Amino acid sequence: MKNLLFILCVIVCSIQANAQELTITGTVTDVTGPLPGVNIISSGTKYGTTTDFDGLYTIKARKGDTLAYTYIGYKYKEVVVKDSLKIDVVLEEDNATLEEVVVVAYGTTSRKSYTGSNVRKVTKREKIQNNISSQLTGNVAGVQVTKGAKKRGKPIQIRGVSSINTNNEPLYIVNGVPAKEGNRAIYKIKPSKITSIKVFKSPKARVLFGDSAKNGCIVITTKGYTNTINYDEEYAKLSENQFKKATLNPLSTFSIDVDKAGYSNVRRMINNGDNIPYDAVKIEEMVNYFDYDYPQPTDEHPFSIATDVAKTPWNTQTQLVRIGLQGKEYLNEELPASNLTFLIDVSGSMEDHNKLPLLISAFKLLVHQLREKDKVSIVVYAGAAGVVLPPTNGDQKEKIINALQKLEAGGSTAGGQGIKLAYKLAEKNFKKNGNNRVILATDGDFNVGASSDTAMEKLIEKKRASGVFLSVLGFGMGNYKDSKLETLADKGNGNHAYIDTMQEAQKVFGGEFGGTLYTIAKDVKIQVEFNPAKVQAYRLIGYENRLLADEDFVDDTKDAGELGSGHRVTALYEVIPVGVKSDYLKEVSPLKYTNVAAADSYTDELFTVKFRYKKPNEDTSIEMVHIQKNEETEMSTDFKFASAVALFGLKLRKSQFTNNASYTTVIELAEQGRGEDAQGYRAEFIRLVNAAHKEL
Numbered sequence: 001m002k003n004l005l006f007i008l009c010v011i012v013c014s015i016q017a018n019a020q021e022l023t024i025t026g027t028v029t030d031v032t033g034p035l036p037g038v039n040i041i042s043s044g045t046k047y048g049t050t051t052d053f054d055g056l057y058t059i060k061a062r063k064g065d066t067l068a069y070t071y072i073g074y075k076y077k078e079v080v081v082k083d084s085l086k087i088d089v090v091l092e093e094d095n096a097t098l099e100e101v102v103v104v105a106y107g108t109t110s111r112k113s114y115t116g117s118n119v120r121k122v123t124k125r126e127k128i129q130n131n132i133s134s135q136l137t138g139n140v141a142g143v144q145v146t147k148g149a150k151k152r153g154k155p156i157q158i159r160g161v162s163s164i165n166t167n168n169e170p171l172y173i174v175n176g177v178p179a180k181e182g183n184r185a186i187y188k189i190k191p192s193k194i195t196s197i198k199v200f201k202s203p204k205a206r207v208l209f210g211d212s213a214k215n216g217c218i219v220i221t222t223k224g225y226t227n228t229i230n231y232d233e234e235y236a237k238l239s240e241n242q243f244k245k246a247t248l249n250p251l252s253t254f255s256i257d258v259d260k261a262g263y264s265n266v267r268r269m270i271n272n273g274d275n276i277p278y279d280a281v282k283i284e285e286m287v288n289y290f291d292y293d294y295p296q297p298t299d300e301h302p303f304s305i306a307t308d309v310a311k312t313p314w315n316t317q318t319q320l321v322r323i324g325l326q327g328k329e330y331l332n333e334e335l336p337a338s339n340l341t342f343l344i345d346v347s348g349s350m351e352d353h354n355k356l357p358l359l360i361s362a363f364k365l366l367v368h369q370l371r372e373k374d375k376v377s378i379v380v381y382a383g384a385a386g387v388v389l390p391p392t393n394g395d396q397k398e399k400i401i402n403a404l405q406k407l408e409a410g411g412s413t414a415g416g417q418g419i420k421l422a423y424k425l426a427e428k429n430f431k432k433n434g435n436n437r438v439i440l441a442t443d444g445d446f447n448v449g450a451s452s453d454t455a456m457e458k459l460i461e462k463k464r465a466s467g468v469f470l471s472v473l474g475f476g477m478g479n480y481k482d483s484k485l486e487t488l489a490d491k492g493n494g495n496h497a498y499i500d501t502m503q504e505a506q507k508v509f510g511g512e513f514g515g516t517l518y519t520i521a522k523d524v525k526i527q528v529e530f531n532p533a534k535v536q537a538y539r540l541i542g543y544e545n546r547l548l549a550d551e552d553f554v555d556d557t558k559d560a561g562e563l564g565s566g567h568r569v570t571a572l573y574e575v576i577p578v579g580v581k582s583d584y585l586k587e588v589s590p591l592k593y594t595n596v597a598a599a600d601s602y603t604d605e606l607f608t609v610k611f612r613y614k615k616p617n618e619d620t621s622i623e624m625v626h627i628q629k630n631e632e633t634e635m636s637t638d639f640k641f642a643s644a645v646a647l648f649g650l651k652l653r654k655s656q657f658t659n660n661a662s663y664t665t666v667i668e669l670a671e672q673g674r675g676e677d678a679q680g681y682r683a684e685f686i687r688l689v690n691a692a693h694k695e696l
Helices: 002-019 204-209 261-272 283-287 356-367 397-405 415-428 453-466 482-491 502-511 513-517 550-554 637-653 663-672 681-695
Strands: 021-030 039-042 048-050 056-062 066-070 077-080 100-105 119-121 144-147 157-159 172-174 194-200 217-222 251-255 303-312 315-327 338-345 375-381 385-393 435-442 469-474 495-498 519-530 535-541 561-564 568-577 605-614 622-629
Touching (some): 039 056, 048 056, 194 204, 251 535, 251 550, 261 283, 261 482, 261 495, 261 681, 283 568, 283 637, 303 605, 303 622, 315 519, 315 605, 315 637, 338 356, 338 415, 356 435, 356 502, 375 397, 375 415, 385 415, 415 435, 435 482, 453 482, 469 482, 482 495, 495 502, 495 513, 519 535, 519 568, 550 605, 568 637, 637 663, 637 681, 663 681
Parallel strands (some): 100 144, 172 217, 338 375, 469 495
Antiparallel strands (some): 021 056, 039 048, 039 066, 066 077, 100 119, 375 385, 519 561, 535 568, 605 622
16 A cells, blocks of 8 residues: 555656746757747747847746747747756758749739739748747738839739738738838838748748737848838937138037937947938937046036047048036935936837837836935826826835836827826925936827927926926837937936947946936036137037027026036037138138137137036026147047047938048047947947948
8 A cells, every 4th residue: 555655656746747847948040150039939838939139048848848949931840848958959941932922013913813924933031030029910811912014103012812802901021020000111112122022821920920920921021221111210300510610600509418319229220220310310429428538527516628639530631629528426325315206108109129128127227226215106108197106215126126017018108198297296206405307218109198399398398497307218119209309308407318228228227327317517508619810610520409509608598408427528529720721611701891800819729618507406507618729639549439439420421521531440440449448338339330331
């Protein structure tokens, strides 16, 4: 009897061991290296996953389960889970014909014509390394591809053959990007741009793309930059600054800009192989993304000033002027108590993996740095706005994170309503002499209530009088509204960052925590007066949407940019010295009533730069003055790197002021200015320049 009980116990334990879920990890590769975006499904559980950019994956499974590995252009593979918790898989390319595509001439075609001599096979395979997952929607039963017969203006038309008399729309994936439901842009693709079309019919499409593709899928690959099939991004229009004659316009006035969204956004576009819109290239934000070794302030002012002048690396006939500000750095424990209100967009447009999921992970980094004396509230908005976390002490990190993890995306976007509620909550819990701030995280795609740039601007201008500052964090791509988010940050006495990766989140909430959240000077303005005796003409590089009227400099009612703890600001001017002939200068008719002769008193000065700022809780500005002598020096390491970034921006814009400098010049300057580069950001820039050079 005892032996029988022992045998039964062994059997039961064996069954339990076999039924126990295991955590399987591994790497999926082909002969060339890791494969991102491979779909992996466990037969015995509900779990499924995809590989990351390094081909790594983690999945739950039981011993004896079968793991199915599927990837476009590769042979389907199954592996049975045994004793090992690490399963590495090598996929083999499938060079066989994937499916048949029907291509017919432009015009009306009967059902009978879908067989015969006008049918051709599409055998060209092209890798799609984008992660195509649950975001795919739509259905398809067959396909008809109709091209214009050498008639200009005739678009390509693609539709399901078996649904000619129905309203069913096929699912399209263009260069790995799924077209949104109802997107008509796919019908405007030029036939000459199409490399191949592949049709995956059910049930194969369902295996490859999941249940959302149960009726099939059409995959299109094209030439050039066409990952913008769902492109609906918005940027404020920029008009490049021109050279101005110092005798006619000696003053140059602008607001500082500590935003860095422009660089991380351009980086995202380059990494994705997208076209870069002219207006998305904000050179000042690209230059200011990087740290420079400016001295810490040593007097009563919250920032120091540094200027230098050198020969322009891409034009030996001009000089490059650098003006640098360095905000005073404070340790986290030195910062005053914070009253933070997280205002989070949970509308339907935020469901993509690089939006709400990335946002939640990013905010966890911020939460881990909060102190007991800090308070956090969370407001969310979709079709309506609501409070999901009342004011909570910063040491209750688990409670705050749990509230974040419960967030889900869905519905329309009542951004205006959310902003009103967030400010109301921030004002109710206002900390005198503390850091009171709303942190808005969104893609900016507002579509309910106040939503236009003008409406949002008026709303924020009213709210900033409360003393509550605003930080704006942008997420996502395709429908990213940069112009709206920049407006919100500018008018809300705050800053704007674009978070495309967890590394960028770490930079914003980790390395630059104080600058992101704590303002040390507001309404910071710069006015440069060039000496006409030394400067024939000058041009401010970037800052096109930060320009101010000269009289605005002394007008304390005019809004300008804010400077955070540890923030650095760099402004570059290209200067044409007196006596130099330049094609950039245009003749101006002589003035009849005004004497434009230069003064003889300041022959050793190149320019005078004035700064005005207000303390965070005050409304009267303080002025600082700095004089730059007429001395040209060799470029420092930092100066070389800043000039490389500026030149790269000019190249991306196809600016007329590059003097035909090449990308090689950009790379050489960046290499010379790389310096210590402890965080690797400058090395990453060099990689981006190389990538952009090859793509453009």
